[in-house]
Amino acid sequence: MPNSDSAFHPSTQDELAQFVATNAASERRPLISIGGGTSAPKCSAENGIEVCLDQLNRVIDFPARDMTITVEAGVRIADLTQILKAENQRLPIDIPQANQATLGGVIASNWSGPRRYGCGTMRDYVIGISAIDATGRQFKAGGRVVKNVAGYDLCKLLVGSHGTLAIITQVTLKLRPCLETSSLVWMAFDSLKQIDAAIARVLNGATRPIAIEVLNPIATRAVRPLAAAASLPILCVGFEGATKETQWQAETLINECCPFEPRSVETLSGSDADPLWAALTDFPIKNSSRTFKVNRLPSQTIELMQRATDLGISAKGHAGNGIIWGHYPSGSSSTFLLEGTSEPRLWEELGSSGDWMRRVKQQLDPQNLLKPGCLPIG
């Protein structure tokens, strides 16, 4: 039973299922899934109950030699990372506030960071999922093996569903081995335009980056305030692998970028690179003012970042993916300075697929109990 009127911390999946079933049959209060609670609630339903998964944090099975793990969704990312590291394995998704954030929250919000260019996103790692629907029904999809096409892929449906379709209770992940080392090449340029040209070269160059990050000068100051040339736009490229391999790539990349006249070049490797990886990962959350995320074609990243820069907006792009994060300056009054950064608020704004999404939601949650009024959007 709820330990307070507005928050419920189940200690088992069955207990949660029962609670949800009782709610659906009686009071029908809105249910808001909460993992670590690191993302500011976007919508608060009147009379809602927070379903907190922090106690559902058991490791169900870790057959390390199969490189998969099955855990409950409330496991903290930092704990998961430790468990995996003991077997020299990892989930290569960059997550801020790992001490607090939970696996379920990361999956529900489809969070990702710089490594997504080389390592992909959550949808590439979730191979099995268990969840509870709005009526308390427990269901699962996928399985515990790395390759499996039996049944509809509800894993994909729940990744990025933001708690609007079901409460994720248990997950099986496909894992990757830890690599020997990583490095980041940090290059300052006079203009974003030069960075655009450099990127075009890098994309067809000899190296195989796992991260291609671009920062405008305002973002640079937030990410690395003490770096030289902190007032210039930055191209920051990451590599992972054997030491010999990352060294060779860093050197090769720098040579390839030379013709575009970087003002300064710095390579951080191994543990020296870790703080910068963390700063790049944390950028989206490193500001209390309004944050936005937009998706474009990769080749359109720089143009959007230039417009942000002209407007004094801090912006950082995963330039290989076309994902741009930004923060409006605090106190800015106009609703959306930068065209195209406002989030859809209605299903109709989600293009031709919005109507199908609405129907999926209606079908799986006809009473509209799971985060009512929220679109599955971060």
Add this chain to the structure above:
Amino acid sequence: MTLAPPKSPAESAAATKLINRLREIVGEDGLLYRTEELLVYECDGYTVEKKVPDVVVFPTSTDQVVAIVKLCNELDVPFIPRGAGTSLAGGTLPIGGGVMITLTRMKQIIEVNLRDRYAVCEPGLVNLHLTNHLKETGYHYAPDPSSQGACTIGGNVATNSGGPHTLKYGVTVNHVLGVEAVMPDGSIAQFGGPCEDSHGYDLTGLFVGSEGTFGICTKVWVRLTRNPESYRTLLGVFETVAAATQAISAIIGAGIVPAALEMMDQGIIGALEAAFHFGFPLDAGAVLLIEVDGLEVAVEDEAVRIEDLCLQHGAREVRRARSAKERLLLWKCRKQAFGAIGRLSPSYCTQDGVVPRTKLPEILEFITDCGKRHGLRIVNVFHAGDGNIHPILLFDERDAEQVQRVLLASDEILTKCLDLGGSVTGEHGIGVEKISFMNKLFAPADLAVMKQLRDVFNPDNRCSPGKMLPTAGGCGTESHPHKSHPGRRAAL
């Protein structure tokens, strides 16, 4: 060979009307309806069950697909999409007859955008044609099913195909950015597109692998992958299958993710050698085909580590492909392994179970025993790195008693995969073949949610009926395979 049962006058009139209306949409040369023409379409790569559609149409545009689907709704006839018909699970079996919509004339590459790493193509495009088209660009389309010379991108999307190189690069869904589909109600939908992280639910991911039950894919946005700078392709020769599986565990356990890690047992090696004269060791118990790819600075070290691990785990020798030509020949042997089976037997049935990698020794031993018990010859060639087995059961389809033993042995093998914590299909799909396993794999609640989703997209179940999800109640419905499929009825 199965002939359609004779039609009643009313049925004939309805069929004539259907054909006349379809002719208005696709023209006479976009249409097949004579009994002898339809026979080609009575089955796909899964030959155990057969059924002819009433008519096969070959649309050339999305608009034509829309018109066909709307017509099927109007006349209340089932319809089913088909690509190249290489499904090994009976995915294209037209349960209840109706209209087979074959997409092989929609095979354009609409756009290639290297800067943004994607291509847009029509569903009937042959997988290999995309990669061939990209030859000089330094990019390729990563999912490489062994059937890639024939199978279509649309079929790959529908079945979420894998291939040898999916160990490192992932399966089809990891490379599909978006799909356009004609939905079962005849509307056109686009899920995803060229940009990543489109807002809302990942309906692209849900559509991929839905085996034609959510609609007809008419356009696909696929991710392109850079070609690796270098390869090392190794052939580890082992006395026994058990030793080879130990080596697999050791390689993966050492933190190496090869691009591909395939196993071939003695039975298949013999057939391959007879077909390709590569110089495979005929007395070996098993060979591992292992490829690492990446940067030249890294691959050599990895290859050496793999060689050491193989030798430590009882490899008799580890050979290397010495040239690009030799590498291609090795891969040709692997990818045409099924083709070589014709030398061993008139018919074969390939299973597609998956086990956790560490359970490979157990399942392979079980398969050997199972073959002995049923008096069947079974050979193995499979994606060992993923734990995705492909036991190939050899038989003669003219011998009904043998067919029955094949079905029994297949059932036992797949059940064992489940007992070992695995799945009944890693890449070929449920189709009709494995539909009876869905109840073993999933609880009623799981299937109920899946059915709810099908009801969203395909509420009348007119699009690919009888696929993927078992029918509630089991028997009594027309779409039940035992009733509607003379092939299986004869076999059982």
